[in-house]
Amino acid sequence: MQKALLVLILLFSWFVSGCSEERSNVSGEAGIYSIMDARGKIVAFHKPPQRIVCLNYSACEILTELIPLSDVIATDKWAHEEDLSNCTEVIKDIPVCEDNVESILAFKPDLVILASGRGTVLGELLDTIDVKNCILQQPENIYKIPDYIKLLGKLVDNEAAAEKMAAKVSGYLKAERDTPRISGVLLLHPNGGTGHKGSMSNSVFETCNIENLAARYENFAGNYLGKEQIVALNPERLIVLDWSFGGQHKSAATRKKEVLEDPGYQSIDAVKNGRVIILPMKYFNCNTQYVINNMEKLKKELAKTV
Known part of the structure; x- marks a missing residue:
């Protein structure tokens, strides 16, 4: 009886130890993170993207200060429009990608960033051929910009830099100032x-x-x-x-x-x-x-x- 009880205890210990090890391996797997995009879709990563086609000009402006510029391999045409975009000089050597599947595939991206609205249909097409994409909702007003910046930081796995950038914008918007009407x-x-x-x-x-x-x-x-x-x-x-x-x-x-x-x-x-x-x-x-x-x-x- 005692021998049988000992065997049961050893089997139970082995089972618990095995399960704990399995959970540890899963939860501790390096680089796994995810975000929810504008569609409510979970976009998961095993490592930060390094070949980004950014067809969202505002996201491009933020990315130029969050990641190495070499990680952005193509942008949309609007990012190069000086009266609309603030980073035209910075990205002047980055090629333009047309907003269609053929052009995107030519760049072999590991992530395509799109804007909600015009990018939704394109995102659905990319899903059908397993090209990872993320659709971002543009801020409705300037007070939502900090959250938008932090979302981009999470997307490219640089939340620390994004938090700092967002805090600067928040501080400016909340500051008391005596501006003439x-x-x-x-x-x-x-x-x-x-x-x-x-x-x-x-x-x-x-x-x-x-x-x-x-x-x-x-x-x-x-x-x-x-x-x-x-x-x-x-x-x-x-x-x-x-x-x-x-x-x-x-x-x-x-x-x-x-x-x-x-x-x-x-x-x-x-x-x-x-x-x-x-x-x-x-x-x-x-x-x-x-x-x-x-x-x-x-x-x-x-x-x-x-």
């Missing part, structure tokens, strides 16, 4: 007035203590304000957004000239006082650490119109 400003997109309440650009205006006339609207019919609405708002300052959307629209200089010469705009204060200025899109559509520098430049440019 600038009134009566309206953004002019090629399709009309823009910057409704709740938009990224409106959060920029709020932080810079700039009155955004478009914020009187929760949203716009067709997403843009028409000429009659712009005239009714009577902006003191008009900002013509400088970005041609890859050549789809007229240049900002041409659009400014058209506004100044348009008979329908002659009654508004911005035109009468010559306060129609051109500023790059990236000042109002930045989802990264560059938001600090862009907002400081915006305030300086608008201060010249006071």
Whole structure:
């Protein structure tokens, strides 16, 4: 009886020891980590990606300060648009990848980073051929930028650097500052007035203590304000957004000239006082650490119109 009991004890000890060792091997396996992307999909890694095709220009801006530049083997075309992107000089030697499966496969990536919306269908196609991809939701306003930065840090396994970057942005956004109020400003997109309440650009205006006339609207019919609405708002300052959307629209200089010469705009204060200025899109559509520098430049440019 005692012998049988001893055998049972030894078998139990062996079983527990074996299970513990197995759990230890699994939990201690080097480099395993994961994140959840904008689709709710878990993207897992055994090691940090080193061949990244980044078809998300804002993610590209953050990655240039989190990982070796050599790990980004291709970007989308928007990352090279100077009026939209803040890292054009840094990535000037990195090739452009078209947003299609054939172009992506040519680069042999171990990760493809996409933007939600336009990248969702492409991500689904990449899933069918087992190309690892991650779709990221762009921040809705500047206050969500720190979390976006930290998510990128987790994606490339450099959370420490991302935390530091995010803390710098958070500190800037929370800082008390005595910025003079600038009134009566309206953004002019090629399709009309823009910057409704709740938009990224409106959060920029709020932080810079700039009155955004478009914020009187929760949203716009067709997403843009028409000429009659712009005239009714009577902006003191008009900002013509400088970005041609890859050549789809007229240049900002041409659009400014058209506004100044348009008979329908002659009654508004911005035109009468010559306060129609051109500023790059990236000042109002930045989802990264560059938001600090862009907002400081915006305030300086608008201060010249006071």
